[in-house]
Amino acid sequence: MDWFTAPDYWLSRLVFQRALAAVYLVAFLTAALQFRPLLGARGMLPVPRFTARVRFRRAPSLFQLHYSDRFFAACAWAGCAVSAALLAGADSLLPLWAAIPLWLVPWALYLSIVNVGQTWYAFGWESLLLETGFLAAFLGNDEVAPPVVVLFLLRWILFRVEFGAGLIKLRGDACWRKLTCLYYHHETQPMPGPLSWFFHHLPGPLHRAEVAANHLTQLVVPVLLFTPQPIASAAAALMIVTQLWLVMSGNFSWLNWITVVLALSALRLPTGAPSVPAAPLWYEVVVLAVAALLLFLSYHPVRNMVSRRQVMNRSFDPLHLVNTYGAFGSVSRVRYEVVVEGTLDDVPREDSDWREYEFRGKPGDPRHWPRQFAPYHLRLDWLMWFAALSPAYAGDWFGGLVERLLENDRDTLRLLRRSPFPPDTPPRHIRARLFRYRYTTWRELRETGACWDRTYVREYLPPTRLATGARGS
Known part of the structure; x- marks a missing residue:
């Protein structure tokens, strides 16, 4: 035929x-x-x-x-x-x-x-x-x-x-x-x-x-x-x-x-x-x-x-x-990012030594230039973008992420670019803050070497710790 x-x-x-x-x-x-x-x-x-x-x-x-x-x-x-x-x-x-x-x-x-x-x-x-x-x-x-x-x-x-x-x-x-x-x-x-x-x-x-x-x-x-x-x-x-x-x-x-x-x-x-x-x-x-x-x-x-x-x-x-199928039926005018930080202090304060977790793909450190990952898919990084749009998008998984960071969970840390804490010293508290990110101008890039400029917006998650007796369980 x-x-x-x-x-x-x-x-x-x-x-x-x-x-x-x-x-x-x-x-x-x-x-x-x-x-x-x-x-x-x-x-x-x-x-x-x-x-x-x-x-x-x-x-x-x-x-x-x-x-x-x-x-x-x-x-x-x-x-x-x-x-x-x-x-x-x-x-x-x-x-x-x-x-x-x-x-x-x-x-x-x-x-x-x-x-x-x-x-x-x-x-x-x-x-x-x-x-x-x-x-x-x-x-x-x-x-x-x-x-x-x-x-x-x-x-x-x-x-x-x-x-x-x-x-x-x-x-x-x-x-x-x-x-x-x-x-x-x-x-x-x-x-x-x-x-x-x-x-x-x-x-x-x-x-x-x-x-x-x-x-x-x-x-x-x-x-x-x-x-x-x-x-x-x-x-x-x-x-x-x-x-x-x-x-x-x-x-x-x-x-x-x-x-x-x-x-x-x-x-x-x-x-x-x-x-x-x-x-x-x-x-x-x-x-x-x-x-x-x-x-x-x-x-x-x-x-x-x-x-x-x-x-x-x-x-x-x-x-x-x-x-x-379809994509980008709407386009955001402003970029927000959730920045996750941890501290070893037993009593968290604003002036505590808060250390930032660095993700592989999502913007974090303003000086860290984005890399090409696609077609490989960084699933956690992608969902963090949705979390910044609204906490409702992260309601079913963000708490689990925080819990595993408090445990220094090895598999979770492998999803990140860098953890600020040694493997045997997990943080005592984790917090998350929302920042507004924008691309720097050509002049700002030449002067600072940073591709991003970020401005603090509000608290996303207050300092959180594991429940008593939960660590190591």
């Missing part, structure tokens, strides 16, 4: 699959290295506490059946191993019927993590990786040319990512319509990167041109994905350039990279595709059945996308098969 496959996309599929495997690898590595203090049995939001109150049907996960920190680590590292094997091309060494379940292994493992991840995993790029990963399992391997229907469903994901983000901006903050949002965004985004300071200081007219170009890329260009070649490839290439621009301007986990991966699947790359037999009937039936299911599940995301009350980053099924 000539209509079923597209041999011209042989190389596009290969590049897409290897790039997706790389994103999977980063996602599993992030989980393996950070889960214990965040979700472990003694973590801030323990998985066993979550599974005790949420049924399997609402959040399907291997950890609903059994949980231990050792089992979670085994699943995360197994995900790393399978992702690395796929990156190396292991699926090409297997028959088609075995390559499909091999691709479903990282999807099932990561679904298990996301569905118990709670606040730490409540972001659109988690669902985007799962939706893309599930569909990629049916893209085939070297035994068959890429199925047309799967290629178009991948474009359907990319369309919803970009078009949904464009609509949420037009319907949301007025600064998007006035083309002024980038006057603030680079300074107030969740986690700035090493070039964000320079992006912020670009001329105002260029910022306005950037916003206008963003609207074009997200509201017009996605429609061109469904046009004949080479227009579709040009549209995908323009999206890739836009996403790489965003990669340079901040740390957005793997959101930009998974969008680039999706766009790669729409490129018709020049290649001499090998001659392969027609797709087997069972494969055609499976692919068409999956396509029918995904199109059926697209009803709610489409309804949300056209609604005046559009919401961002929502999953409508517990398997995250078809989701709705």
